[in-house]
Amino acid sequence: MLINPASTHQDDLWLERHIVDPSQDNRQPIILETKQLHVYYGDNEAIYEGDLKFAEHQISALIGPSGSGKSTFLRSLNRMNDGVARVAGQILYRGVDINRPEIDVYEMRRRIGMVFQRPNPFSKSIYDNITFALKRRGVTDKKTLDEVVETSLKQAAIWDEVKDQLNKSALALSGGQQQRLCIARAIAVKPDILLLDEPASALDPVSTGKLEETLTALKSNYTIIIVTHNMQQAARISDYTAFFNMGRALEYDKTSQIFTSPKVQLTNNYVAGDFG
Amino acid sequence: MNSKLQKQLLKRSKAAKIERLGKGVSFLALMLIVLTVFAIIIFVTSKGLSTFFSNHVNVIDFLTGKNWNPNVTNAKGQPEVGALPMITGSFVVTILSALLATPFAIGTAIFMTEISPQRGARILQPVTELLVGIPSVVYGFIGLTVVVPAVRAVFGGSGFGILSGTFVLFVMILPTVTSMSVDALHSVPRYYREAALALGATQWQTIYKVVLRAATPGMLTAIVFGMARAFGEALAVQMVIGNAALLPTSLVSPASTLTSVLTTGIGNTVMGSMQNNALWSLALVLLIMSLIFNLIIRLIGRRGAITK
Numbered sequence: 001m002l003i004n005p006a007s008t009h010q011d012d013l014w015l016e017r018h019i020v021d022p023s024q025d026n027r028q029p030i031i032l033e034t035k036q037l038h039v040y041y042g043d044n045e046a047i048y049e050g051d052l053k054f055a056e057h058q059i060s061a062l063i064g065p066s067g068s069g070k071s072t073f074l075r076s077l078n079r080m081n082d083g084v085a086r087v088a089g090q091i092l093y094r095g096v097d098i099n100r101p102e103i104d105v106y107e108m109r110r111r112i113g114m115v116f117q118r119p120n121p122f123s124k125s126i127y128d129n130i131t132f133a134l135k136r137r138g139v140t141d142k143k144t145l146d147e148v149v150e151t152s153l154k155q156a157a158i159w160d161e162v163k164d165q166l167n168k169s170a171l172a173l174s175g176g177q178q179q180r181l182c183i184a185r186a187i188a189v190k191p192d193i194l195l196l197d198e199p200a201s202a203l204d205p206v207s208t209g210k211l212e213e214t215l216t217a218l219k220s221n222y223t224i225i226i227v228t229h230n231m232q233q234a235a236r237i238s239d240y241t242a243f244f245n246m247g248r249a250l251e252y253d254k255t256s257q258i259f260t261s262p263k264v265q266l267t268n269n270y271v272a273g274d275f276g
Numbered sequence: 277m278n279s280k281l282q283k284q285l286l287k288r289s290k291a292a293k294i295e296r297l298g299k300g301v302s303f304l305a306l307m308l309i310v311l312t313v314f315a316i317i318i319f320v321t322s323k324g325l326s327t328f329f330s331n332h333v334n335v336i337d338f339l340t341g342k343n344w345n346p347n348v349t350n351a352k353g354q355p356e357v358g359a360l361p362m363i364t365g366s367f368v369v370t371i372l373s374a375l376l377a378t379p380f381a382i383g384t385a386i387f388m389t390e391i392s393p394q395r396g397a398r399i400l401q402p403v404t405e406l407l408v409g410i411p412s413v414v415y416g417f418i419g420l421t422v423v424v425p426a427v428r429a430v431f432g433g434s435g436f437g438i439l440s441g442t443f444v445l446f447v448m449i450l451p452t453v454t455s456m457s458v459d460a461l462h463s464v465p466r467y468y469r470e471a472a473l474a475l476g477a478t479q480w481q482t483i484y485k486v487v488l489r490a491a492t493p494g495m496l497t498a499i500v501f502g503m504a505r506a507f508g509e510a511l512a513v514q515m516v517i518g519n520a521a522l523l524p525t526s527l528v529s530p531a532s533t534l535t536s537v538l539t540t541g542i543g544n545t546v547m548g549s550m551q552n553n554a555l556w557s558l559a560l561v562l563l564i565m566s567l568i569f570n571l572i573i574r575l576i577g578r579r580g581a582i583t584k
Contacts (some may be wrong), residue, residue, distance in 0.1 A: 080474060110476035120467040122486060133475035136485065182471070189476060 018263040019252045022055040022240055031056040031223050032077065032112075032193060037089035039072050039081065046072045046085065050249045052242055054193075059215060059224040061234035061255065064244030065275065070227045073244065074195050077225065078112040079105045093193075110137075113191035117198040119178035121170035121185070126153075126162050129170045129181060133189045148188050155221070156184035157214040176207025180214055187222065194218065196226040200233060212237050231271060235259050243267040317563065324560025327553040333357055338557060344521035344537070346551040357554040359534075361523045363561065366533040368438050368524065369513065370506040373445035377453050378499055382488075385457035390483050396458075407451035416515035419444035424516055433528030436518030441533070444512050449502035456501055460494025461487060496576045504569035508562065510535035534558045 023030050032054040039047035047069045054060050062070040076087045079098065082105065091099040098108050110133070121129050130149045131139075139145060149166065153159040158180040162173070170181055179199055186194060196215070200208040208230075215224060216237055228234050234241050235255060242252040243264070251264040262268045269275055327333050333354055341358015343350075350356050384404075388396030423443045428435030464487050472482040488495070510533075518530025519540055538558055545552040 078474065080470065106476045106478050108476075109474060113476075114470075114474035116467060116470060116474070118467055120465075120471040122468065122471065123490060132472070132485070133477060136475075136477045136481045185471075185475065 016264050016266075017248075017250050019051065019249065020254075021053050022058065023053065025254070028055040028057055030054065031094060032225075033090075033092040034073075034077075035090040035092065037073070037076065037087065037091065039069070039076055040086045040088070041084075045247065047076070047247045049089075050244075052249055052252055054223060054225060055240070056223050057219055057221075058239040059219055059226060059237055060240040060242065061238035062225065062227045062242050062244060063229075063231060063234050063270070065270065066229075067246075068244040069247040070242075070244040071197055072247075073249075074197055074225060074227050075114075077193075077195055078109050078114055079103075080114060110189045111191050112193045112195065113186035113189065114195040114197065115179070115182050115186050115199050117201055119175055119182055119202065121173070121178050121181050123169065123171055125167045126170050126173075126181060127166040129185050130188045132185065137189070152184040152188040153181075155187055155214075155218060156180045157210065157217065158184060174207070176203045176210060179203060179207070179211060183211075183214060183218075187218070191222065193223045193225065196224065198227050198229055201229060208233070231259075243270060245270070320556065320559050320563050323553065323556035324563075325557075327357065327550075327557040331355065331550050331553055333554075339363070342523050346554045355550055355554070357557070359558060359561065361521050362532050362534045362537050362558060365438065365441075365517070365524060365531040366507055366535070366562075366565075368531075369441040369445055369517070369533060370503050372438070372442040373449060373506045374453075374499055374503045376442060376446045377450045377502055381450055381453035381457050381498070381502070382495065384454045385461055386483060386488075388454075388458050389461040390479070390487065400454075404451040404455050407447070408455070412448065412509060412512040413515075415444055415448050416512035419512060419516040427528060431528045433526070434518065434530060435528070436516060436530045437526070437528045438517065438524055438531050439527040440516040441513045441531075442527075444516055445506045445509060448509060448512060449506050452505055453498045453502035456498030457491075457495055460491040460498060463494060464490045493576050493579060497573050500569055500573050500576065504566055504573075507565055507569065508535065510539045514539050534562050538562075 021030075022028070030053045034050055034052055037047055037050045038045060050069070050073050062074060064070045072081065072085065075081045076085075076099075077091060079087075081087055087099060089099065090097045093108070093112065097103075098112075122132060124132070127149055130152055131145045134145060134148060139148075150159065150163075153162060158177055161177060162168075162181075170178065173181060179202075183194070183196075183199075200211050203211060212233065215226070218224060226234075226238065238255045240252065241255040241258040242249050243258065243262070243266070244250070245266055251258060251262055251267040253263070257263075258267060259271055262271060327338065328335055331354075337354070338357055338359055340360055341356070342360050343356045343358045344361060345356040348356050384400065388400050419440060423440050424435035426435075427433075427437070427440045427443070431439060468486050468490055469482055472486045473479070477485070513533055514536035517532060517536055519532050519536055520530035521532050521537060522530070524531040538555055541551075541555050545555060
């Protein structure tokens with residue numbers, strides 16, 4: 001059965017939602033939670049009430065068709081939408097609402113880092129890319145910086161490929177290496193949460209595979225929320241998956257649940273490949 | 277049947293004719309410009325070199341001589357055509373005005389692109405465009421009635437001199453440098469800024485460490501463009517600099533630039549005379565300098581392209 005979400009008039013289909021609380025079936029505490037989140041671009045509402053809870057040390061995937069609001073939702077989580085869109089509602093990070101105007105966004109973003117769709121290393125050396133944020137925070141000790149460069153690059157699984165060329169321009173790396181460098185750069189400030197906005201969409205399958213391995217390995221130290229267009233990717237690496245459609249999180253459950261027996265009809269249509 | 281088709285295909289259609297015509301016209305336009313540029317270069321060069329070949333002035337003496345008085349012959353029996361005072365004057369006003377304009381231009385450009393893009397586009401964009409459009413004689417006139425008396429009151433002297441020239445040129449090149457700096461900042465990709473902000477860098481750290489670094493080649497080009505404009509500006513400078521062909525001793529002593537001597541002198545000499553040839557030599561120096569400025573701009577552009 002093919003359902004075009006834009007043309008359906010069945011209200012019950014729209015109201016049909018299934019959102020779980022990951023702390024119920026998993027002993028990990030909740031690290032990030034959104035409450036009554038609404039995002040507006042001018043007068044257009046892009047997100048209607050995305051109420052989701054993310055558990056610590058889990059990979060959560062956000063899937064959904066183009067324009068479903070998953071990227072907008074993700075970018076709101078560390079206030080990257082500041083100045084771009086208006087975000088209303090609460091974003092509770094370890095119980096603190098970080099969506100209040102008095103929050104120091106720079107300190108918050110150190111704890112909630114982000115990696116973007118397109119690899120965006122600075123036109124500096126590999127070393128300087130990793131140390132950029134630390135130096136901005138006043139870390140100047142060479143030994144500390146060296147250590148951070150090594151551990152971050154190792155955690156991002158790119159150390160072996162670049163350890164002999166740390167002073168080379170980051171732009172000389174391949175796209176997949178650049179993206180793992182961006183992950184290393186993000187974890188160099190030891191964030192709590194890592195947000196990734198379709199990090200593999202510009203990469204070839206081999207690089208994507210390496211990136212996924214990296215993310216899986218990072219899970220033990222970080223909480224990861226990833227937007228992806230690729231349903232197989234979500235199925236491969238994530239513990240929880242949220243399905244977004246037309247600005248609304250319709251279903252949020254264990255990934256195995258979402259891909260085998262979704263509770264919401266639209267989710268079923270989407271993961272079956274009927275639209276999107 | 278087939279021969280009819282062949283005829284149709286071999287006959288040049290109207291569209292094809294128009295296309296040929298269009299190509300021809302645009303090629304002619306291009307050739308006209310290239311020829312004009314070459315004609316100017318050849319003319320100025322031949323005229324400028326005649327000082328050295330017809331009037332037998334030593335090139336080194338010309339470039340390093342401190343006395344400019346083409347009507348008088350010196351002890352060696354050669355006319356006094358030392359261009360050093362004017363060359364010095366041109367370089368000093370150019371460099372000083374660029375030094376003065378650069379921080380203002382970069383500050384304005386940062387405000388317009390990074391801090392308040394909306395207000396920047398609405399207010400500052402038209403203002404800078406207006407400043408570019410004001411004729412240089414107006415700048416010179418304002419310089420003469422406002423800047424010169426002010427310099428006289430504050431720094432002493434007659435008020436005419438390099439300092440007044442610097443202030444006038446500063447205002448004249450500011451819009452050029454600013455708008456080109458704005459373009460340079462705009463060309464820094466958005467994802468550079470996002471990358472820095474997402475790492476917890478403040479907006480100022482992002483501007484200072486990422487955006488400005490990435491825009492450096494473009495900024496340098498902007499500054500060199502401003503310098504080229506300052507170097508070539510004649511009228512406004514001539515009105516405030518004092519026009520004394522002397523090696524400047526201070527910033528407030530009357531001086532002259534290559535352009536100011538040219539504009540004041542060219543009407544008072546007879547074509548082909550020694551005095552006239554000496555002025556052409558100054559024009560040649562100007563031309564060479566503007567070619568050098570162009571070269572620098574191209575070099576910076578290429579360097580920037582490689583690092584990106």
